[in-house]
Amino acid sequence: DAKTTQPNSMESNEEEPVHLPCNHSTISGTDYIHWYRQLPSQGPEYVIHGLTSNVNNRMASLAIAEDRKSSTLILHRATLRDAAVYYCILRDVYNQGGKLIFGQGTELSVKP
Amino acid sequence: DAGVIQSPRHEVTEMGQEVTLRCKPISGHNSLFWYRQTMMRGLELLIYFNNNVPIDDSGMPEDRFSAKMPNASFSTLKIQPSEPRDSAVYFCASIPGLAAYNEQFFGPGTRLTVL
Numbered sequence: 665d666a667k668t669t670q671p672n673s674m675e676s677n678e679e680e681p682v683h684l685p686c687n688h689s690t691i692s693g694t695d696y697i698h699w700y701r702q703l704p705s706q707g708p709e710y711v712i713h714g715l716t717s718n719v720n721n722r723m724a725s726l727a728i729a730e731d732r733k734s735s736t737l738i739l740h741r742a743t744l745r746d747a748a749v750y751y752c753i754l755r756d757v758y759n760q761g762g763k764l765i766f767g768q769g770t771e772l773s774v775k776p
Numbered sequence: 777d778a779g780v781i782q783s784p785r786h787e788v789t790e791m792g793q794e795v796t797l798r799c800k801p802i803s804g805h806n807s808l809f810w811y812r813q814t815m816m817r818g819l820e821l822l823i824y825f826n827n828n829v830p831i832d833d834s835g836m837p838e839d840r841f842s843a844k845m846p847n848a849s850f851s852t853l854k855i856q857p858s859e860p861r862d863s864a865v866y867f868c869a870s871i872p873g874l875a876a877y878n879e880q881f882f883g884p885g886t887r888l889t890v891l
Contacts, residue, residue: 696877707780707867707882708819715877751819755877763809763832764880766819 668752673771676742684737684770686752691732696755699726699737700764701748708751708766711737747774780883782868788889794856797886800849801870809880810843810853811867819867825851826874858890 669687676682688697699711712719712726714735719726725738739746751769781800789795801808809824823833825845833843840859845851855862865887869880 698879700880707869707885708880709882710879713877713879763821763824765821768818 668754668767670750670752670767670770672768673773676739676746676772676774678744678774678776679741682739682742682746682772682774684739684750684752684772685734686736687734688752688754689733691754692756693732694756694758697726697728697732697735698753698755698764699724700751700753700766701746702751702769703745703748711750742772742774744774744776747772780868780870780881782866782883782886784886785884786887786889788891789858790891791859792857793890794854795858795862795888795890797853797866797868797888799851799853799868799883801851801868802872802881803849805870805872805881806848807871807874808845808851809869809871810851811869811882812864813867813885814864822853855888858888860890863888863890 696713696715698713700708701711702708712721712724714726714728727736749769749771751766753764783798807826810822811819812822813819822835823843824831828845841855843853865885867882867885869882871878871880
């Protein structure tokens with residue numbers, strides 16, 4: 665799996681949008697971009713994924729750069745419950761193993 | 777669905793003892809993963825199964841670790857003998873299929889402390 669680079673930590677204010685960046689300059693054409701997050705004392709949970717086009721779901725939006733070398737996870741209105749470690753992970757479409765390789769992620773803190 | 781179920785949630789044992797961690801995947805999911813999380817190494821994959829067959833165990837740290845999946849609804853991760861450096865949170869996850877776009881569903885984890 666290709667590597668990703670994320671800031672170690674970010675801060676946000678409650679009810680404001682949050683943009684979490686991820687660089688993946690060595691991404692291949694068959695890599696999906698996945699985001700997971702891990703709330704304190706819980707297992708990781710899926711947030712969103714995309715391949716080439718921007719994606720929206722009930723939790724977040726994923727903006728993918730045109731060259732696919734970077735992406736941004738967008739939380740439209742941060743809540744205290746969004747404080748977590750966010751992981752950006754690449755998974756090859758031909759990776760039939762389905763395994764995830766986690767980096768260090770970005771620790772997001774949300775201030776009231 | 778109850779999600780991925782792990783037991784016990786907490787385990788405290790003494791060095792040298794055998795430890796068995798258990799996992800019940802989501803019904804209908806045919807792949808199961810065991811991860812370990814420590815402050816030093818983060819989240820790392822230990823082993824995964826597809827249709828109850830071990831596919832990749834390259835992350836298993838050493839022979840003291842073994843994992844089995846006797847049927848589609850149950851898996852165990854055993855450490856024998858346990859050592860203090862095995863202290864970590866162990867997560868089990870399952871997935872409905874091996875496609876790269878499928879999301880993994882994680883259990884709540886088992887926090888293991890080896891004294």
